Amino acid sequence: MLMAMRMKNVAVTVACMLLIFSSLDVLVQANSADSVGPAECCFEYRTARLPKAGVKTFQRTHLHCARDGVVFTMRNNAKICADPAQTWVQGLITHVETNRP
Known part of the structure; x- marks a missing residue:
C-alpha cells in the first residue's frame, strides 16, 4: 500500500513537471517567433x-x-x-x- 502511494506521488510529480516545462517552452517560442x-x-x-x-x-x-x-x-x-x-x-x-x- 505504501509503495503504491509513492508511485502515485511520483507519477503526479512527473506529470506536473512536464506541464510546467511545456508551458515554459510555449512562452519562449511565442516571444521569439x-x-x-x-x-x-x-x-x-x-x-x-x-x-x-x-x-x-x-x-x-x-x-x-x-x-x-x-x-x-x-x-x-x-x-x-x-x-x-x-x-x-x-x-x-x-x-x-x-x-x-
Whole structure:
C-alpha cells in the first residue's frame, strides 16, 4: 500500500513537471517567433517624405500590431515608421523593391 502511494506521488510529480516545462517552452517560442513582431509596431507615422537614397530596407509591421505600418531602415540604421496608405510610401516601397542588389 505504501509503495503504491509513492508511485502515485511520483507519477503526479512527473506529470506536473512536464506541464510546467511545456508551458515554459510555449512562452519562449511565442516571444521569439518573429524578428519583426509586435515588439516593432508603429505608434506614430513619419509624415515628411524620406530620401530614396537614404533607405536601405523596409518591412511591414506584424499583423498583431494595432496599426498597419512600414518600417524603413535607413543607411544609418535608423528605423522610421510610415503609413502604408500614403502614396509616397507606396512609391518608396516600389523603388526599394526594384533597386535591390
